[in-house]
Amino acid sequence: MLKRPEIGEIASHFQAYIQEVPDEDLEALLEKQVDEVIGLMGNLTEEQAAYRYAEGKWSLKQVLGHITDTERIFSYRLLCIARGDKTPLPGFEEGLYAVNSPADRMTLNELLQDFAAVRISTLSLFRQLQDEEWERVGTFSGNPGSAKVLAYLIAGHSIHHLRIIRERYLQN
Template sequence: MLQRPDQEEYNSYFETYISQVPEGDYHSFLQNQLDTIIALFAEMSEEKALLRYAPDKWSLKELLIHITDTERIMSYRMLRIARGDTTSLPGFDQDIFIANTNFDVLSIRDLLQDFQAVRQATFTLLTTIAESAWEHRGVSSDHPISARALAYIIAGHAQHHLNVVHTRYLQA
């Protein structure tokens, strides 16, 4: 079973996300989260998917793209670090990523399928990481980080945004 990372394994910025992952079976949490995201977005109308809870906030489509993009990036970082690559990995600007998407021509179902594909790739990647490799450390965005911290960031980041959907978007 994947163990929760110690605080010295990641930048304190990521505590917001890691704290979202409960104690227990990480893989089950990730699967339950996938099921929740599918249930939430699968029957969403295109009109609702364009909802913003404030003028300067992302639409639900953009939010789903952001969750997907972030999981792709964090999975890539996890792969590199778990495999022993100590090359410093760059950060990314989430706002530039969103500004350069084509969410307006893709349906919410297309975006959900993309998320599902990325999550399935994450599940597959997790099975290829040796137990001893979870503690491997590298550098990302100029900060040390472990492979297992990245796994927890993936789950916690998605959970953080699910919480935002429930408290901000679905209340609007």
């Protein structure tokens, strides 16, 4: 089982995501999240999926697209670091990605399939890694971090946004 990163291994602005992750098998948690996302959103209408809880906020579709895009980026970073690439990896502007995302043009079913495909790919990468690869450190968003940190960020970021979906989008 992958051990949770220590506080000193994580840039302070990422700590909240790591703290979201429960003490359980990370791979099993990531597998369960696919069913959780589909269960949470799979029966929504297109109108419900286009909902924005306030002016200027992302649609529910954009939130799902954001979760998926962020996982793609974090998985790429994880791959680079696990393979020993020391090239500093840039940050990304999440708002720019959301504005330029095709999420609002896609059907909810397409977005759910995309999320599941990305998660399957992420899990495939996880299953390839040896213990020492998880501990390799690189630089992303201007901060040092290990492949293990990125694995926990993937899970914690999803947990964070799923809570927002429940609290702000599905309470109506």
